[in-house]
Amino acid sequence: MHPYRTHTCGQLRASDVGSSVKLSGWVHRKRDHGGLIFIDLRDHYGLTQVVVNPDRPFFAEAEAVRFESVITVEGEVVARTDDTVNPNLPTGEVEVVANVFLVESSSDPLPFPVNQDAEYPEEMRLAHRYLDLRRERMHQNVLLRSHTAQLTRRHLIERGFTEYHTPILTSSSPEGARDYLVPSRLYPGEFYALPQAPQQFKQLLMASGFDRYFQIAPCFRDEDSRADRSPGEFYQIDIEMSFITQDDLFGELELLMCRLFRELSNRRIVSETFPRIPYREAMEAYGTDKPDIRFDLRMVDCTDLFGDCQLSIFRKQVESGGAVKVIRAAGAAAQPRKFFDDAEAFAKSEGAKGLAWVVLREGELRGPIVKFLSESEQQALAERMGAEQGDALFFGAGPRAETNALLGKVRLYLGEALGLIDRSLAAFCWIVDFPMFEWNEEEGKVDFSHNPFSMPQGGMEALKTKDPLEVLAFQYDIVCNGIELSSGAIRNHRPDIMLEAFRIAGYDEETVRSKFPALWNAFHYGAPPHGGIAPGFDRIVMLLADEPNIREVIAFPLNQRARDLMMGAPSEVTPKQLAELHLAIQYPPEMRK
Numbered sequence: 236m237h238p239y240r241t242h243t244c245g246q247l248r249a250s251d252v253g254s255s256v257k258l259s260g261w262v263h264r265k266r267d268h269g270g271l272i273f274i275d276l277r278d279h280y281g282l283t284q285v286v287v288n289p290d291r292p293f294f295a296e297a298e299a300v301r302f303e304s305v306i307t308v309e310g311e312v313v314a315r316t317d318d319t320v321n322p323n324l325p326t327g328e329v330e331v332v333a334n335v336f337l338v339e340s341s342s343d344p345l346p347f348p349v350n351q352d353a354e355y356p357e358e359m360r361l362a363h364r365y366l367d368l369r370r371e372r373m374h375q376n377v378l379l380r381s382h383t384a385q386l387t388r389r390h391l392i393e394r395g396f397t398e399y400h401t402p403i404l405t406s407s408s409p410e411g412a413r414d415y416l417v418p419s420r421l422y423p424g425e426f427y428a429l430p431q432a433p434q435q436f437k438q439l440l441m442a443s444g445f446d447r448y449f450q451i452a453p454c455f456r457d458e459d460s461r462a463d464r465s466p467g468e469f470y471q472i473d474i475e476m477s478f479i480t481q482d483d484l485f486g487e488l489e490l491l492m493c494r495l496f497r498e499l500s501n502r503r504i505v506s507e508t509f510p511r512i513p514y515r516e517a518m519e520a521y522g523t524d525k526p527d528i529r530f531d532l533r534m535v536d537c538t539d540l541f542g543d544c545q546l547s548i549f550r551k552q553v554e555s556g557g558a559v560k561v562i563r564a565a566g567a568a569a570q571p572r573k574f575f576d577d578a579e580a581f582a583k584s585e586g587a588k589g590l591a592w593v594v595l596r597e598g599e600l601r602g603p604i605v606k607f608l609s610e611s612e613q614q615a616l617a618e619r620m621g622a623e624q625g626d627a628l629f630f631g632a633g634p635r636a637e638t639n640a641l642l643g644k645v646r647l648y649l650g651e652a653l654g655l656i657d658r659s660l661a662a663f664c665w666i667v668d669f670p671m672f673e674w675n676e677e678e679g680k681v682d683f684s685h686n687p688f689s690m691p692q693g694g695m696e697a698l699k700t701k702d703p704l705e706v707l708a709f710q711y712d713i714v715c716n717g718i719e720l721s722s723g724a725i726r727n728h729r730p731d732i733m734l735e736a737f738r739i740a741g742y743d744e745e746t747v748r749s750k751f752p753a754l755w756n757a758f759h760y761g762a763p764p765h766g767g768i769a770p771g772f773d774r775i776v777m778l779l780a781d782e783p784n785i786r787e788v789i790a791f792p793l794n795q796r797a798r799d800l801m802m803g804a805p806s807e808v809t810p811k812q813l814a815e816l817h818l819a820i821q822y823p824p825e826m827r828k
Contacts, residue, residue: 245281249328251312259307263350272297284330293336303342309335362800376788380776390494396447401436413457423817429455437475441765442757448475465785466797475767481709481725484766500779502661513668522643527717529662530655532646534560540615546607548632558635560642563620567627568594581648587641591630595622669710672703683740685710689724698735723768730758
């Protein structure tokens with residue numbers, strides 16, 4: 236017989252009754268029932284109940300063994316009585332009566348229990364992550380992550396993609412977030428950088444004649460943590476394709492996302508052809524370029540209705556070029572006054588001076604600001620908003636960008652407060668038609684708004700003939716439930732168009748040549764039209780698992796302050812190591828001894 240197991244703890248069934256078996260695993264739970272000891276034995280595959288009778292020589296050892304100790308038991312599979320069958324366990328019809336009991340590894344008292352899903356401080360959990368991962372929810376999250384990677388690879392290979400690997404040690408990027416730098420021992424004063432993304436390499440693969448590339452790529456950025464962003468490192472499903480249009484790429488991503496969510500989650504996909512929302516429309520209707528479209532509250536521009544309004548804050552926005560935006564919440568007039576006060580308090584917590592509102596009851600508008608609205612303004616407002624009996628209208632007024640952003644947050648607040656968000660849905664959308672350029676207030680010039688390597692819509696002619704701020708790019712984001720999964724673009728593969736785009740943004744040819752030498756040179760030897768995208772793998776798993784925090788789907792994440800509490804990283808290194816790398820530490824003033 237095998238020294239540790241003949242079966243796993245999730246394998247035994249009623250058909251195994253009478254068999255002699257050996258199991259190994261962790262003591263998950265233990266109960267003493269009138270002299271009999273029942274142990275729930277756990278391994279990677281599941282749970283099996285083990286029974287230890289009081290006449291066994293190892294009874295005292297079983298009685299004393301702590302939770303999470305690793306044991307091996309040998310015994311006979313017997314059927315549970317009808318009244319003790321556990322229908323919630325795959326092994327719930329049987330138990331193993333132990334004839335041999337061996338403690339392979341005893342456990343010290345635990346810093347927190349792992350046989351329940353109670354909440355404990357994240358710092359404690361991360362310091363003992365190997366214990367945290369034994370909890371069923373966390374164990375399932377890590378398995379889900381693995382299954383997501385497997386299905387992604389299988390799907391993309393079936394669709395004709397090939398997996399390629401790109402370098403981890405590369406050159407520092409002049410764009411994007413801060414790099415993680417790696418000092419070179421052989422070249423004093425010079426540094427490698429860990430890739431923020433394989434962007435240039437995957438484009439160079441297209442220029443090399445490969446096609447339909449993918450990689451579940453590790454990426455490294457020295458940026459702050461958020462609930463949907465892990466500091467330090469993350470993974471993305473990196474994709475690039477040659478000789479494609481934007482529509483071709485959208486079709487491939489829709490197939491992949493729908494398959495992942497259909498096979499690996501309980502969420503219902505709202506539409507398998509994702510709606511496309513132009514960037515400017517998204518900002519005007521939702522106040523964000525990552526809208527949650529599981530519910531249909533939209534902001535409506537009513538600025539033109541209030542040119543002569545007695546309410547000065549509305550009138551001033553018309554006169555100054557600002558905006559008055561309104562959200563219609565169907566049926567919300569039935570809410571108590573506290574609901575409206577709480578909504579206003581939320582708006583103030585986000586920086587607003589207040590939150591005006593009216594309700595439509597008994598055929599007329601009512602509310603604190605109605606006395607400042609003329610009959611014609613009230614009628615025009617009700618018509619513009621399609622307001623019906625029982626509806627409530629919420630107003631934002633101020634500079635357009637600020638008002639959009641603020642009322643966009645109010646929209647999300649109302650969606651939550653009114654119970655409009657269906658948690659069982661996966662609502663994808665594409666944000667398209669990003670502007671190629673924007674006005675940089677600090678530097679007083681036109682600058683790139685998104686990705687400098689995107690193809691402008693209309694190509695060279697658009698760059699030569701249009702106001703730069705009116706030029707749109709073939710750039711796009713994919714969004715699910717208000718979470719941005721990725722940005723992507725049809726790339727600019729022509730050096731002449733690249734030069735003109737950079738010229739508009741104030742960069743000369745020498746700058747382009749020196750900062751992007753590989754792409755610049757490669758594009759002079761025949762580059763195919765190409766495009767790609769890189770959905771965040773960690774964020775996808777977070778959505779599949781229905782977890783609010785990305786660290787819950789990463790086996791060994793850094794904490795919010797980018798520290799590994801379990802391994803003690805980052806850590807100091809020895810003077811010898813620094814000398815080998817030709818480095819000296821210069822501490823900030825507050826740390827100098």
